[in-house]
Amino acid sequence: MSKPKVGFYWCASCGGCEEAVVDLAEKILDVVAAVDIAFWPVALDFKRSDVEAMPDDNMAVCFINGAIRSSEQQEMVELLREKSQLVVAFGSCAQLGGIPGLANMFRRQDMFNEVYINTASTVNDGKVFPAVSTNVDEGTLTLPLLWDTVKTLDQVVDVDYYLPGCPPPVNLITDAVGAILAGKLPAKGSILAPDIALCEECIRRDTKPDKLSLKEFKRPFEIKIDPELCLLAQGLLCLGAVTRKGCGAACVKANMPCTGCMGPTDQVTDYGAKAISAIASLIDSNDEKEIEKILTNIVDPAGTFYRYSLPASLLHRHYETSYEGGRK
Amino acid sequence: MSTVKGSSNGAPKIGVYICHCGINISSKVDVFKTVEFAKNLPNVTVSREYKFMCSDPGQELIQKDLRAGLIDRVVVASCSPLMHEATFRRAVAGADHNPFLFQMANIREHVSWVTFDKEAGTEKAMALVAAAVKRISLHIPLERTRVSVHPDVLIVGGGISGIHAALTLADSGKKVYLVEQEPTIGGHMAKFDKTFPTLDCAACILTPKMSAVRANPNITLWTYSEVVGVEGFVGNFKIKVKRKPRYIDESLCVGCYDCIDACIFKKGNVNDEFNVGLSKRKPIYIPFPQATPLVAVIDDKSCLEFKTKKCKKFCVDACERKAINLNQTEEIKEIEVGAIILATGFKTFDAHCVPRYGYGKYPNIYTSLEVERMVNASGPSGGEVVLKNGEPPKTVGIVHCVGSRDNHTNKYCSRVCCMYSLKLAHLIRERTHAEVYNFYIDMRTPGKGYEEFYEKLLNENVHFIRGRVAEISDWTLTPEEEGKLVIRAEDTLIGTVRRIPVDMVVLSVGMEARSDADDVRRLFNISCSKEGWFLERHPKLAPVSTFTDGVYLAGACQGPKDIPDCVAQAGAAAAEAMALIDRGYVELEPNTAFINDELCSGCKTCIGLCPFSAISFDNIKKIAAINGALCKGCGTCVAACPSGALQQNLFTDEQIFSEIKGVMSYV
């Protein structure tokens, strides 16, 4: 019998997820041995037409990484949805919007100005911006439309499973692939990672005081970080307690606070709001003014607490910069 | 009107019951429209309205549907849950269903009573009903945990209210701790001469009760003491009481006055609290002859020995029983009680706060309390009403509502002033035959035999002038005014401003919350009204309970009251405490926090947040653990739990999210 067909595709992402697949190292051979790779533009020469040619549900599973922020990405994922029995949101960007999702703090035009005008290295006297269609002598050139708002994969198409992480940890990927091949799958919509917060697997957990309270928040560059002691206890905004485990606390091991790429646990609706609740509760003051003072060192709340999950948050994006948002 | 639908099996079957509350609700909420609306909400199988849901027939409506299996969850839209949640939970339980499969929508206090427009009211009511319906589907059966109740009772304050409550409880065999901060019990009543309207002497009716307290083996009387610590909860309070040193061994002193006579000060040198400063007492003293306990006390602020260490200490030698112990130190008693009755009383309004009445500026202006002492046979003047110059007054003006019914001081009516002013008018007239003028705004004499008393005074040729006094001064215009105090007031009955020269003025000061009321209420974790009176759970239906279970109110600490009302309320408070103790247990609300071990990462965020130390870290399992008995159910830890492993019964995230969706689901 023929091997199950598998697809990989990337949308708005950095390529790190593709790297993660490569990180499988020799394990990737088992995968390749077990499946037919039917579509993987990054690695193999496939064309959109090849996919269009497929009958529906032709692929057993398609792993899609990256957020969705352009008309082209929308068309592609809708197409791939048709052609695959399972769609797996691969990595933070597909699951929660990820780093590209932070673009939701701005207007599209503001970003264009930044990228195509303001940056020091840019020379663009004609003030040319990407346009959906441009007439040249040879005819009309077209580009996909870049959306004003970045979306998660499941805000565009129906998603069966999620592989969290930026990028997803190797062991989670192999487990997931294994489970899919073996047909041993959890309920639709599940996140293919343990449903418990990072502290559980953090080597520093025992160094965390039972009753922790914070008089000030520090940023990594401001202090010499103790390599043993719980990072939150050192005043660093380590979000491990709010974040799903599964990465083996890689960052913390590297003496860096957890920034939350694995996203929240199943019980939490809005990662940022929950983080705020947990962190603020630890502030060691009951006086409004002092509390304000303590909070001043949290310079970018949105960027801190929604670093990977802004599009998936209850607010989705910055309010006043959205087309209808704010007061006219 | 009502509708019944079948339900798909498995799904919850919700019954919605909308109350008219007579017209309290239906006048501002279209009840029938709301029933229609509720009928079409998901999982609602029964939707009915009824005139009074809290009435027996109303409750039976619910029970019938439960028994018939038409519904398995109940939503009642009526008054505030603080009012009738318990009632309806009982009803649900009565029909053999778990009482926590019940939710209330407050469409009276929060809708009909506060909304002008009926359409808006109806819409709001529907939103609240929708919220309750959405939420109830997520309710699960819960069990109340039972905690046994400690059988002893603490009573704070030894005035007439505290005394009466103590005796009532003691007579029923309950062990009572009566804590009074003064050296003797008796409170304000002990200072009064006669009591209105019967004119029987306060001492004659109070002192027997005082000695009964002393004699009763069930009552532990701690005078000159203060409660300094309160921990625990209903049925299981842990109390710390500070016993100030009185430098006299209570068990030895017999109150013979020898030490007092022997004191190096031959005459009193300290303002006598009991005579509100009208006389002097010695540093070692017994407040008054009927003081209970009849034990001397040394005031270390004025005692020469304590000030200079150079006193000859005649008192020590004078005491045959060697009861005096100048080395006595403050003592902390720790007790456990099941119930607490607060009877901390009131203070009288400080007349200095109304300078235009000249109190403290002109001689012969007295407060009503001072006059009470003056007319009292055991008082400083031996019952004589006299001016500073020793002469009896020929004319006396009694000014009502000093510190009452006045936007500049207290807005409320102190309830007792009219009556005691009449009483004082009578007594002064009786003693001095002086002309007595009463200046009043309204004569308020509600109460058994009160109006009759007023009638009696009218026939005793006491003058009544209806009008608030503008000012009292020595500013005279005519020879006959010379040397007198001139009271200026508008006589609203004859419509002119009058100047009435008098020899003596009595300011009928109102009642105020004690200055330490705020500390006391914080200590016992109860609320105060704006004016500082302790707040009862419900003005009509729970007048002696507070929002803190097991803490009850008696007497004037809850609001201005006369003696009969204080005694009545004290009895009620005692009965509430008795009911609690005789039940023997309390059922705690199950709205406590619980933890899902599988989900807890052991991040310890919650542990430091619990003010009741109900959360600890389990070092074996490496996760947090909650002690349900200590958890009071605030939910602070739940909100903080970063991974949602903590939840609160009756207030899970899910339930609250769905309630939010509910209130936002507009018609």
Place this chain on the structure above:
Amino acid sequence: MSDNKSEEKRFEPKIVAFFCNWCTYTAADLAGTARMTYSPNVRVVRIMCSGRLDPQFVLAALRDGADGVLIGGCHPGDCHYQEGNYKAIRRFRLLKKLLKSMGIDDARVRLEWIAASEGDKVQKVINEMTETVRKLGPLDLEPKAWKLIRKTQIELPKAPQIALGGVS
């Protein structure tokens, strides 16, 4: 309201309130008992203590269509659970910071300490809040989420000829 033609056009904000059981919810009951009429725009969700308030609830309310959120707790020092309201104020402060940075006018979310005896304050605060939010206009988060998707079809302005001409 419909009984008044002129007001029909007026924007009626939707406000969700989270009131603590012991002080503010009781105060709201008192306002009722005292028949203090106030604007009907606020829907109260009862929680045992302002310390139970998870910032998620606030965002959820806005997401579900609320134009504003009002939080009520016991005065500092008066918390029935001793310290819940202090935790509330810590979270609230950080939440306001976040909302600001997310471009949402922080006047839409308000925290008030209202004691059990302050029925009049409930009336005052709810009326004020309603007027403030009325002035701010609809927040309209939920529908916008969908409008945003439609917006993505809007064409950008054409770029000038020379731009890519040079390339070809």
Place this chain on the structure above:
Amino acid sequence: MNYAYYPGCSLKSTGRAYEESMLSVFEALEIPIEELSDWNCCGATAYMSISELKAFALSARNFALAEQQFKGSNDVNLVVPCAACYLGLNKARRYLAEHLEIKETVDGALKQAGLHYSGHVHIRHPLDVLLNDIGLEKITAAVKKPLTGLRVACYYGCQIVRPYAEFDNQHEPQSMDKILTALGAEVIEWPLKTRCCGGSLTGTVQEVGLRLSYILLKEAKKRGCDVVATACPLCQFNLECYQSEMLKSYGEVINVPVAYFTQLIGVGLGLSSKNLGLNRLFTPLKMPHPVKAVQGGQRVHS
């Protein structure tokens, strides 16, 4: 702390002595004070009784000017000796602070004149400043000719403490008593401190106004005072100028000097009677024991 001085119409006319004495006293106590330039009517009485809004607008202009003149300091203390101005400006300040709709209209009016009032003006009565900012200590220290033996009836009039008791008790004001006592005077106890002097009635329904001032002076005299101290130009005028009328109407010789409290302070501080405008008094102020000078703290009587 720097002070802006708002004279109002009276202190430039009938109340000249008040201005002269106050400014000299401030100078003697080294209190920096600067007259508000281009000030206008406070809006009291006439305007207030016909159109409050206009009155507020007038007051607001003065506030705006004050803020302009004292740009540096974010809070301006406007010293207002005239009781009527004091009340008028105070009322305006409160209404502007508490009633947005009024503030908006008034702002509009100010805008027309290119002015703006941002609400940082405090209305201060000289009594308030002397007692609460300067303090009795500093004043006592500056005393050169104690007012010993001078029996003063402190008369506050109605407007300083009513309806707004900003710095003193509404029914039993004390500030003037304290200050003059500090200067060695013997203030008499009398209950008419804030009773009406007749106000503008003396100009309209004279017999009524006259009776009211007569009651005050009669009582003050009866209690054996040497001088009545006032803090209001109108009171001073009423009490001083009609004493002959009183003789006519009531057949009683009053002949009680009525001075501004600032004049009495000035005397205590040993300032020249010219700088204090004492020469303007109808009934000259007589010191009980004329004090020549203070030598080494010892008073030397002539």
